[in-house]
Amino acid sequence: MRAKNLADPNVSLGEQAWPDMNDISPTTAAECEQDRLEPILKANAERHGADVRFNTELMDFVQDAQGITARIRDQATQAEETVYASYLIIADGVNGNSREKIGVGRHGPGVLQHWMNVIFETDMEPVVNGQYFTAALLQDINGTLVPRDDSGRWSMSVQYFPDHGEGPEDFNDEHCLQLIRAGVGREDVKARIVDARKWEVAAYVADRFSEGRAFIIGDAAHVMPPTGGLGGNTGIHDAHNLAWKLASVINGSAGPRLLDTYDSERRPVAEHTLAQALSRLQAWFKDPNKKLPPAVKIVEDKNVIFGYVYPSGALINEKGFSTIEAFEDPRMPSGCPGSRAAHLVVERNGERLSTIDICNGHWVLFAGPSGGKWVEAARGLHLSSKLGLNCYQFGPDEDLQDIDNCWSSAYGVSEEGAILIRPDGFIAWRAHGASAQPKTNLQNVLALLTFQNS
Ligand SMILES: Cc1cc2nc3c(=O)[nH]c(=O)nc-3n(C[C@H](O)[C@H](O)[C@H](O)COP(=O)(O)OP(=O)(O)OC[C@H]3O[C@@H](n4cnc5c(N)ncnc54)[C@H](O)[C@@H]3O)c2cc1C
Structure with a gap:
């Protein structure tokens, strides 16, 4: 099999399935099929009060200043119902029509390529020979091969060209088997084709x-x-x-x-x-x-997935701070407002944990070992309690012990400084050092960030 590891083309198959993310995140990378993930997400959503309905179609909706009125239909019974909501989240995928219903267009290069996904069952063991990978580029057929799970189910993706008279109807079982054999370079590979389905490579962004x-x-x-x-x-x-x-x-x-x-x-x-x-x-x-379209410089996957930076929004840009790159290296965080707050391993009451877990879903203020005034000021603010702001001071005898001694470099503030993190773990504001009026400063910052006067 002539193949490259798509998780990292510089790493050979089996050497490393997923890149090590230990210094970026408290969790590790893993693959999880939709049929396994969905029940977990559903149970969690229901625990938080969601009413999750499958086989239910959003037929139509209107909005006014008060909210959304939507008509939905149960596809099993054809029963229709009207529901009212304060807000609507449109998540109907590439073929949904809700975006158009609210008058929003989209732009971009459009449909670029035509591909087939072939799902098949096989015993590939003799071919992969114990090598483990998440996705491989099959160089002989210019396609990809992905092991779906540990049950012997795989998927192969391969391009077809309608301009050359090719179409999805060409992908009968025999042709699929030929492609699988050509792709893995073994004529003796056996496979039972489970499904062959077309999909398009497209590129659009909503206006x-x-x-x-x-x-x-x-x-x-x-x-x-x-x-x-x-x-x-x-x-x-x-x-x-x-x-x-x-x-x-x-x-x-x-x-x-x-x-x-x-x-x-x-x-x-x-x-x-x-x-x-x-x-x-x-x-x-x-x-x-x-x-x-013309290519841009490729940045590493981890920078795209963990290091994207918000240029403006619910954050307070720093004066004299010129435009930042679209992505930063999460292993060398800038601590700038708009970037993801770094994962640091800290100790709290003798227990080791990540700053990511401390921040999870809350507004958080971290202050340096000499930044106690920031914490004091924050705890005294009415707005802090309204937001549920949690405050922690770093220091050997304070709330959090900085195991690797990198708090200051990771967040780009001095020992007297502080950093304010949003509930999504992004940095909203930071004070590089002490302030003569920390309470007034913080009051103004929180009011701006939460649009109190809008
Ligand atoms: C071959 C391939 C491989 C990919 N691999 C990766 C990967 O490795 N990692 C990654 O991050 N992404 C990957 N992606 C992209 C990823 O699959 C999509 O970005 C993602 O599934 C989009 O999720 P979504 O919920 O926005 O839309 P969808 O998954 O399309 O879900 C939209 C849902 O809305 C439903 N719907 C539409 N209209 C209505 C209506 N009126 N009422 C009710 N329901 C409606 C649809 O039936 C559908 O179930 C891949 C995509 C492809 C094609």
């Missing part, structure tokens, strides 16, 4: 990510080639960005204008991420029809 009370996330907002595995990640990032903002406005701890920052933060990130996916597509696969 706006919101309109009134409706917000667009996931593939409904941006469609990108799967090269780099960035599309689903970007959709999850959208939801992560939007969820705390909606919660804050609904519970009254922030003004409605906070919701405008969903578009100003997420749209530029989607544009830059799409450019990364397109550049990978160009680098990895043939483009005989020359349809792909």
Whole structure:
């Protein structure tokens, strides 16, 4: 089999399936099929009060200043129902029509390539010979091979060219088997074809990510080639960005204008991420029809997935701070407002944990070992308690012990400084050092960040 590891083309198959993320995140990377992930997500959503309904179609909706009125239909019984909501999150994927219903167009190069996904069952063991990989580029057929799970189910993706008279109907079992054998370089490979389905490589970004009370996330907002595995990640990032903002406005701890920052933060990130996916597509696969736009410089996957930076939005830019790059290296965090707060291993009451877990879902203020005044000031503010702001001071005898002694370099502030982190783990503001009026400073910063006067 002539193949490259798509997780990291410089690493040979089996050497390393997933890159080590220990210094970026408290969790490790793993693959998880939709049929295993979905029940976990559903149970969690229901634990938080969600009413999750499958086989239910959104037929139509209207919005006014008060909310959304939507008509939904149970596809099993055909029963229709009207539901009312304060907000609508449009997550109906690449073929959904809700984006158009709120009058939002999309732009981009459009449909670029035509591919088939062939799912098959096989015993590939003799071919892969114990090597483990998450995705391989099959150089002989210019396709990809992905082990789906440990049950012997695999998928192969291969391009076809309608301009040359090729179509999905060509992919009968015999042709699929030929391709599998050519791809892995063994004529004796046995395979039972489970499914062969077409899909298109397309590239679009919505012109706006919101309109009134409706917000667009996931593939409904941006469609990108799967090269780099960035599309689903970007959709999850959208939801992560939007969820705390909606919660804050609904519970009254922030003004409605906070919701405008969903578009100003997420749209530029989607544009830059799409450019990364397109550049990978160009680098990895043939483009005989020359349809792909000019490539940008490829940055590492971990920078795209963990290091995207918000240029403006619910954050306070620093004076004299020139435009930052679209992505930074999460292993060398800048600590700038708009970037992801670094993962540091700290000790709290004798227990080791990550700053990511401390921040999870809350506003957090971290102050340096000599920055106790910031914590004192924050704890005395009415706005802090309204937001549920959690405050911690670093220091040998303080709330958090800095195991690797890197708090100051990771967040770019002095021992007297402080950093304010949003519920999505992004840095909203930082004070490089002490202030003569920490309480007034913080009061102003929190009021600005939560759009109290909107
Ligand atoms: C071959 C391939 C490989 C990929 N690999 C990766 C990867 O490794 N990593 C990664 O991050 N991303 C990957 N992606 C991208 C990823 O699959 C998508 O970005 C992601 O699935 C989009 O999720 P979504 O929820 O926005 O949309 P979808 O998954 O398309 O879900 C939208 C849902 O809305 C439903 N819907 C539509 N209209 C209505 C309506 N009116 N009422 C009710 N429901 C409606 C649809 O039926 C659908 O179930 C890949 C994509 C492809 C094609």
